[in-house]
Amino acid sequence: MPEFFDVVLGQRAHRDLLPDPLPDEVVERLLLAATHAPSAENRQPWAFVVVRDPDVRAAIGDLTRAVWEGGARDFVRGRLGARLFADVDRWATGGLARAPVVVVVCGDTSAAEPGALAASLYPATQNLLLAAQALGLGALLSTLPTVRHDDLAALLELPAHLRAMAVVPIGRPARALPAPRRIPVRDKAFRDRYGRRW
């Protein structure tokens, strides 16, 4: 069984996934973790659309490519190093749809105030990502496909009370990635008030 801190400190965004399918039991284990996140008033204002159908995945891929080529690429270029940019570009123009499973995480506006939704939805999404890492799978969180929300909602036949807030492709990683690089805690933490460095 994987140790908690090994999983958390080793989490990476995996853009390069193998097409091997994931069995139901594995998907259920990931979703069990996601549904155990905390939420305001324990209202669990989430729903998960698990997309495996190649046509639906391809349509999500097309939609993501349209957002990317319609402005996001130009915005992001220059903000990322050349190598990371090339990775993201490959992912946004086809890589996403090759993941065997794409989970669309939806917020339920009938179960939580719109302003409180993100504080419940993204912890559940993070549990999903961490559980994938714990099982040796690769995943990442993207909000890019949600930019064209109406198109995504139509594709998934979402009712009006559900809002797609994150898209998480999951599969076996094509390659191992080293530990993530992070700004040290001492540069991100303060004592009692802002400005008093940790």
Added chain:
Amino acid sequence: MPEFFDVVLGQRAHRDLLPDPLPDEVVERLLLAATHAPSAENRQPWAFVVVRDPDVRAAIGDLTRAVWEGGARDFVRGRLGARLFADVDRWATGGLARAPVVVVVCGDTSAAEPGALAASLYPATQNLLLAAQALGLGALLSTLPTVRHDDLAALLELPAHLRAMAVVPIGRPARALPAPRRIPVRDKAFRDRYGRRW
């Protein structure tokens, strides 16, 4: 070392904490986990104000009580069972300030688009909560004190680019809590499109 799925599946919101102080090493371990969350473009748009000063904690407590008594209590009453409501009421009218450590998680609007901030901030907050659970500590995520954001920002001397988005009191739990109750995955998940039950 705690196992990943034990931590994730056992996470609870702890409102009743002992006042025993937490050493720096423990706080740093929690923040190390928080800073290892993913973020858009790996920009890590977060800052953590670790409040231990009793006066600052009391001021956050007063502010939370004011939000609670100024409308939130009436809104929440009737939405929760009597026992949970009584717990939350005790917490919002004094319990919060008795936690030895209160971490205010801030989003950095200079490092991420406002629309992308929540998708980076709440995964980091969830890592913080899970790490507390992994170390046998109690914690919870509240956005209640952020309702009076200007007052909270003044108290913590936050610069204009930081936005307090979550408040996380942490300490040793006064009592053990049973495993959380959650709606089953089969009632929250769909295959390929909404409506096709898992």
